[in-house]
Amino acid sequence: MRVLIEVLHIVVGLLAALLIAALASWSYPLAKHDIWLVTYVAMAAVVVMGVGPMRRAYVEDKAKLDTPRADA
Numbered sequence: 001m002r003v004l005i006e007v008l009h010i011v012v013g014l015l016a017a018l019l020i021a022a023l024a025s026w027s028y029p030l031a032k033h034d035i036w037l038v039t040y041v042a043m044a045a046v047v048v049m050g051v052g053p054m055r056r057a058y059v060e061d062k063a064k065l066d067t068p069r070a071d072a
Contacts, residue, residue: 002057010050017043 021039025032 002061003054006050006054006057010047010054013046013050014043017046
């Protein structure tokens, strides 16, 4: 479950970057190329920064699934 939450955080970050870039390039068309270049770099940073929390969430989920349940 935690992995899904982390993936959703990354997806929301990417969608927010896309929305901001689309609005910025619409409002200032002369800098459209530069705006999208910065957006792609920011999107890559969002993904890279999400890898660590996703790995930790995977380890926590796996540990939770591997522990025996008391009611079983």
